[in-house]
Amino acid sequence: MASISMSKRKSKLTRKPDPKEVCNCVIVLFKFLHRIPAAFLILFLIYLWSSSTTIISGNIVHICVSSRKLNDHYCLSAGKTQPNFEIPIPIINNSSIYLQTPNQLLMRNGENKDREEEIANAKKEVEEQLRLHRSWISENKQAECGGRGVYVYDLPSKFNKDLVGQCTDMVPWMDFCKYFKNEALGEPIPKLGNGWYQTHQYSLEPIFHQRVLKHPCRIYNENEAKLFYVPFYGGLDILRWHFKNVSNDVKDALSLELIAWLEKQKPWAKNSGKDHVVVLGKVSWDFRRKDGSWGTRLLEIDQMENPIKLLIERQPWQPNDIGIPHPTYFHPHSDDDIMAWQWKIISSYRKRLVSFAGAARPGAAESIRSILIKQCNSSADNGNQCHFLDCSSGGCDQPESVIELFMESEFCLQPPGDSPTRKSLFDSLISGCIPVLFDPFTAYYQYPWHLPEDHEKYSVFVDQEEVRQVKVNVVEMLMKISKKEKDDMRRYIVYELLPGLVYGDSTAKLEKFQDAFSIIMSSLMERVTKMDSTA
Known part of the structure; x- marks a missing residue:
C-alpha cells in the first residue's frame, strides 16, 4: 500500500538517463529475480509469512503484518459488524507490494473461521470513522467564518x-x-x-x-x-x-x-x-x-x-x-470554467465502452492488471469495445492523451497499482468516465468529504478476487449495463461530483x-x- 515504486509515474517525468538504458536495467533485474533458486524463494516467503501476527486481547483482535522491505509493522484492531467490503493489508513479495485482505491473511496463517467475526469488527470501526468524518461536512456552500x-x-x-x-x-x-x-x-x-x-x-x-x-x-x-x-x-x-x-x-x-x-x-x-x-x-x-x-x-x-x-x-x-x-490537471478559475467543461464532457461522443490507462505489474503475483489487459485486448475484435493505453511505453506522457481517451470512454478501469488509490480515478471522474473499481480502498474507504457513501451512484464495483480467479470478464459484464444506468451515473458525476473534485487556482x-x-x-x-x- 505504500508507494514503494515510482515506476508507474516515471513516464510522465523528465529523465536524465536514457530511457532505454533504464528499461534494460529493469529487465535485467527481473531476469535476475527469476533465476533465484526456488529454495531461497520458499525461505523468503516463509519469512514474510512468519512476520504476520494475530494478537488477541479481551474482545479485540489485532492483525499485524510486517516486512523488512515494507519497513513497517501495521496493525488492524477490531470493531463489531460485518461491512460490505474488506480492508486490504500490505504484503510484500520479491519485487513489489500487493494487497491482501484480513480474511485472506488469516486463512494463509491457518487461523479458524471463528476469527471472521473479529475481522468484521475491524471493518465496522473503519466505517464508523468515515461516518464521523462525514458528519463534519458543512451544509453551508460558501465560506462562513463566524469566529472560526x-x-x-x-x-x-x-x-x-x-x-x-x-x-x-x-x-x-x-x-x-x-x-x-x-x-x-x-x-x-x-x-x-x-x-x-x-x-x-x-x-x-x-x-x-x-x-x-x-x-x-x-x-x-x-x-x-x-x-x-x-x-x-x-x-x-x-x-x-x-x-x-x-x-x-x-x-x-x-x-x-x-x-x-x-x-x-x-x-x-x-x-x-x-x-x-x-x-x-x-x-x-x-x-x-x-x-x-x-x-x-x-x-x-x-x-x-x-x-x-x-x-x-x-x-x-x-x-x-x-x-x-x-x-x-484541471484548476478552474471561475464558475464559467467549470460549467464550460461540464457541458463539454456531458456532450462528448463516447465511442469506446471501456478504457484502461496504466501498465501491468508482472512482478506482483496478486495484481489483476495483466488479466484486465488480456480481457481488454481480446475484446478489440468485438467492435473495439476496450482500449488499453500502455503507460509503460510512454503512452501516458501527455495529459491530453489520457484525458481525451477518458472523454471518449463510457467506463475506465481503475485497478490498484503500487498502492490502492490512483490519481487516474480522479482524472476519469472529471472526464465523465465512470470508474470501475476492484478494491474498496481505492475510493470507498478514502474520501468521505468528496465522494458519497452510496458508491453505486458514481462507480461500478467488481470483486478483484473474482477477476483473479477468472470468474468474470469485466468487459462483457460492462456491456450488460443499460444506457439509462450509464447516463444516470454520468450526470451524477458531472453535475454533483466534478466541481468538488478539482482544486481551483490560488485566485479562483x-x-x-x-x-x-x-x-x-x-x-x-x-x-x-x-x-x-x-x-
Missing part, C-alpha cells in the same frame, strides 16, 4: 520553500522544476482549454498552501484562531530521500525539527495539536516507517497522533487520517460551486465547531 479563523504558521523556509528549490535533484532521474511553475500547478495545457495544467500528483502540498494563504477565514492573530495550518511539505521531504543512500537519521531530521519547532508554539501546547492540520501529498504509508529504510516516521512520532492529517491516501485504521482528492472566484479545497476547509471548520461544543 484559520492561522497559517510562518514556518522557516527549510520546511517548505527550500524543498521546492531542490526540484532539480529531488529524484536522481527526474527534474521536477517544471511542475512547480505557476504556484505548483505546472505548465499550461492550451489544447484542453482554460484552467488546464501539467500538474504533478505530488504537488498537493504547495498548491494547498497557496490557497490557504488567500482563504477568507485566514487571520493573523494566533490568539483568535480556531484552526492552525502547518505548511510542512512532508511529501517533498520524503521524495528527495527515496532513492538516495542516506541514513534514517537523515531522513527523519526535518520531521523531528518540525516537532521541536511546534512544541515551542503556544497554540500547539494549548490543545496538544488537536486543532492543527497537516496536508501531506503522498500516501500515509510513506510517513509511517518503524523499521527498515523506506520513508520517514513522521506519523509514527507520538506528537503527530492528535493533528488531522489530510493525505491523498489514508491509512484505514487511523481516525485522524482523512483522504482528500489527488490533484488533477467560485460562487456557484465548492471546489475540493473549499469542501476541505468547510469540513475542517465544522469539525472545529463540534470540538468546541463537546469540550
Whole structure:
C-alpha cells in the first residue's frame, strides 16, 4: 500500500538517463529475480509469512503484518459488524507490494473461521470513522467564518520553500522544476482549454498552501484562531530521500525539527495539536516507517497522533487520517470554467465502452492488471469495445492523451497499482468516465468529504478476487449495463461530483460551486465547531 515504486509515474517525468538504458536495467533485474533458486524463494516467503501476527486481547483482535522491505509493522484492531467490503493489508513479495485482505491473511496463517467475526469488527470501526468524518461536512456552500479563523504558521523556509528549490535533484532521474511553475500547478495545457495544467500528483502540498494563504477565514492573530495550518511539505521531504543512500537519521531530521519547532508554539501546547492540520501529498504509508529504510516516521512520532492529517491516501485504521482528492490537471478559475467543461464532457461522443490507462505489474503475483489487459485486448475484435493505453511505453506522457481517451470512454478501469488509490480515478471522474473499481480502498474507504457513501451512484464495483480467479470478464459484464444506468451515473458525476473534485487556482472566484479545497476547509471548520461544543 505504500508507494514503494515510482515506476508507474516515471513516464510522465523528465529523465536524465536514457530511457532505454533504464528499461534494460529493469529487465535485467527481473531476469535476475527469476533465476533465484526456488529454495531461497520458499525461505523468503516463509519469512514474510512468519512476520504476520494475530494478537488477541479481551474482545479485540489485532492483525499485524510486517516486512523488512515494507519497513513497517501495521496493525488492524477490531470493531463489531460485518461491512460490505474488506480492508486490504500490505504484503510484500520479491519485487513489489500487493494487497491482501484480513480474511485472506488469516486463512494463509491457518487461523479458524471463528476469527471472521473479529475481522468484521475491524471493518465496522473503519466505517464508523468515515461516518464521523462525514458528519463534519458543512451544509453551508460558501465560506462562513463566524469566529472560526484559520492561522497559517510562518514556518522557516527549510520546511517548505527550500524543498521546492531542490526540484532539480529531488529524484536522481527526474527534474521536477517544471511542475512547480505557476504556484505548483505546472505548465499550461492550451489544447484542453482554460484552467488546464501539467500538474504533478505530488504537488498537493504547495498548491494547498497557496490557497490557504488567500482563504477568507485566514487571520493573523494566533490568539483568535480556531484552526492552525502547518505548511510542512512532508511529501517533498520524503521524495528527495527515496532513492538516495542516506541514513534514517537523515531522513527523519526535518520531521523531528518540525516537532521541536511546534512544541515551542503556544497554540500547539494549548490543545496538544488537536486543532492543527497537516496536508501531506503522498500516501500515509510513506510517513509511517518503524523499521527498515523506506520513508520517514513522521506519523509514527507520538506528537503527530492528535493533528488531522489530510493525505491523498489514508491509512484505514487511523481516525485522524482523512483522504482528500489527488490533484488533477484541471484548476478552474471561475464558475464559467467549470460549467464550460461540464457541458463539454456531458456532450462528448463516447465511442469506446471501456478504457484502461496504466501498465501491468508482472512482478506482483496478486495484481489483476495483466488479466484486465488480456480481457481488454481480446475484446478489440468485438467492435473495439476496450482500449488499453500502455503507460509503460510512454503512452501516458501527455495529459491530453489520457484525458481525451477518458472523454471518449463510457467506463475506465481503475485497478490498484503500487498502492490502492490512483490519481487516474480522479482524472476519469472529471472526464465523465465512470470508474470501475476492484478494491474498496481505492475510493470507498478514502474520501468521505468528496465522494458519497452510496458508491453505486458514481462507480461500478467488481470483486478483484473474482477477476483473479477468472470468474468474470469485466468487459462483457460492462456491456450488460443499460444506457439509462450509464447516463444516470454520468450526470451524477458531472453535475454533483466534478466541481468538488478539482482544486481551483490560488485566485479562483467560485460562487456557484465548492471546489475540493473549499469542501476541505468547510469540513475542517465544522469539525472545529463540534470540538468546541463537546469540550
